[in-house]
Amino acid sequence: MTMQIADSVSLSAPDARARAHAAAARNNLRTEPKAVRIVIIALAVIFLTMFVVLPLALVFAQAFSRGVLAYLSALADPEALSAIKLTLVVAAISVGLNLVFGLVAAWAIAKFEFSGKTFLITLIDLPFSVSPVISGLVFVLLFGAQGYFGGWLRDHDIQILFAVPGIALATTFVTFPFVARALIPLMQEQGTQEEEAAISLGASGLQTFFRVTLPNIKWGVLYGVLLCNARAMGEFGAVSVVSGHIRGETNTMPLLVEILYNEYQFVAAFAIASLLAMLALITLIAKTVLENHLDEGHDASEH
Amino acid sequence: MGLTLSWLTLIILIPLAGLFLKSLELSPEQFWNILSSRRTLNALRVSFGLAFAAACVNLVMGSIIVWALVRYRFPGRRIFDAIVDVPFALPTAVAGVALTALFAEKGWLGAPLAALGIKVAFTPVGIFVAMIFIGIPFVVRTVQPVLQDIDPEIEEAAGSLGASRWQTIIRVILPSLGPALLTGLALAFARAVGEYGSVIFIAGNLPNVSEIAPLLIVIRLSEFRYADATAIAVVMLVVSFVIIFAVNRLQRWAQSRIPVR
């Protein structure tokens, strides 16, 4: 006993050191030494800055490198205007189509059991992982001069390839998964109880869809449309294959960026690119906002 | 229901069927000749080889980014978290011209690299860089939610059993992240293999050296050599199929082990 007391008195200085050691030890069960932390954060920040922030910043820097006036006149160029118009038209068509059919596809997958469901889901996912060039190629093979429907189309004087319909088709193909993919998990999670309740209360199928199903998934729909639109406006590979690059006619904004860039019209190329970059940034911001909404909806349905 | 299936058939199945039908018009010998030609082989090698290398870089850097974003608090963390999605949202053509200008010999990063004797733009290194760019979100976004969901008790348990921090990370955390890491790797790889827009500007597109397979398809199409284009496309498509299939299996397998509570 006496020895212990003596110890605790004489050990006061090492004791302080032990405490300091404990202070260091207390946190390292779930985290790393400060030096390691700093290195990891630095690596992450440097990597993201180099590969993401700088390219993005560069687009705007280049677009405005000759001043605001040059920027605006590049955008006011007739070719630029026609590309912007075409991009909007194509995006509107493919978003519209994918909205309708994405809704139906998600509804069928989430609310019904049928054989071949997994295959259907895989099919929906496919355009995500197929090279955009291949997506364009399949339409050339179908509608091109030597394609399966090429002859028939020529006989009836219908132009699909190297015209707006081809661009819209290819864009619809590559953007197909967005709406359906955004809705399937949401609708699966919500189950069929509310619909069953509505039908048992005498609602028709359409009434059930518009009054019960749709309000429940509106944020999901918006989310899917947002991503679908961003990809539709920015699609390059597939559109490049089917467009034919007819100036002022079948050039979308991304295609025009390529042409202007290859002609060393850097300010004009980056001016168009800056519009697309803005679109991407706005999409990301809207996406973040929507994700918060979706999370809230999720919490609300849980409690 | 009928409508769904017919729409799916129309927009996805028919075009893909067309592709395979077209490839069936080739005799196996023709098919083989196209694929084994030097230029095709080199294009496939460039696409698959560099895509794999880039996916590996993304696996490592993606893990580091996820760790920093999930485990640490630092100024600008939320902004960097949002920025991870940029390569996914930015149109590929824009990414392509931006990366090219950035890594060109007079570019912001190209100039200092050139001073070190490293040439990026218009070389295979440029392709590699572009593939890294587009692959980042895939690894980060598949691994991030899994790391967030790891129960703190698991790490405390490892610590109280005497494991050092390093042992806890290697033996406990990494294996838990394993399926997500592999999925992220596969997705980044699949995306990089098929990537066109962001790569062709910076690639230099020198046949046999810095020509990617999707570009070769486009070139063959513009030469009206549809058979060649189709053969290359079929190979790439089959690989994509296999990758998606593997990813789906991996996810199912991972899920079967997960519900521990």
Add this chain to the structure above:
Amino acid sequence: MSIEVRNLVKKFGSFKALDGVDLKVDNGELLALLGPSGSGKTTLLRIVAGLDWPDSGEVSFNGEDALAQGARERHVGFVFQHYALFRHMTVFENVAFGLRVQPRAIRKDEATIRARVKELLDLVQLDWLADRYPSQLSGGQRQRIALARALAIEPRILLLDEPFGALDAKVRKELRKWLRSLHHEINVTSIFVTHDQEEALEVANRVVVMDKGKIEQIGSPDDVYESPATAFVHSFIGESIELPVLIADGLITLGDRPLRLAADGHAPGASRLFVRRHDMLVGPPGSGAFEGAVRHVRNFGPVQRAEVALSGGETIEIDAPRDRELRAGDTIGLEPRRYRIFAGT
């Protein structure tokens, strides 16, 4: 290994999780920390384990400062509430983990590790599950594997956080007995946290009752049940009748009715009177300290539970033996066999 905790304080923001806790645990004890959620019992356990650090105070093991060591060095076995099994490892590898991560210099060879794990799985009677994954086990099995894993490192102290909290009632009862006999077998100083009084009273040698970051009472299961030290302990443990009374001029009054109970020894003022339900003896009207009308009677096996409206206005529930049938509408007298009075309201 004895444990001593002195004047422990831990705040989370403005919330005082521990507010000056002193505790001594002797070698080989099986101690229960009992309290409602938020009483600080888990925080105390985590500080002893080295998973949390106090703002001030001391923790020592066998007289040596434990706070100078991290969780890794303390050799404390910790069983987590949700088991925290490593889901990517088999049961065998889970149990072997603590042995495999030892520094190379003292790490045992593979054969010794295997033998030791086998021995532990035998101890928890689950050797036949060695090759399963945690997701393939039932809750009770996971609990036992978590315990085997904690024991693998030959801990100086065993700590269990709500060990049976996530299990269903039947399994809990089985595991309680099992834990007690296991402790008897291995005799490691053990502390477990619970909010279930039955669990604490049945398993532990000694019970520490906590509330709002403070220790209310330390004692044997009999002590805390039979002679609760505070009003909180009386109402938290066992089922109590609680009545607001006033003590003045040597009289105890309920409402405006003086009770026929001795007030000696109790400070005057507003107080609370506690009686166990089964300590209320039923007699004819006019006998006993209280009088009331039976409202409602239900039978529970050997006892009948009656709702009685006291003439003071309060309604209480009593447990009476079945030898004298009570009926709704009866007027009865009630005499507390034992009662306790605590000052305050």
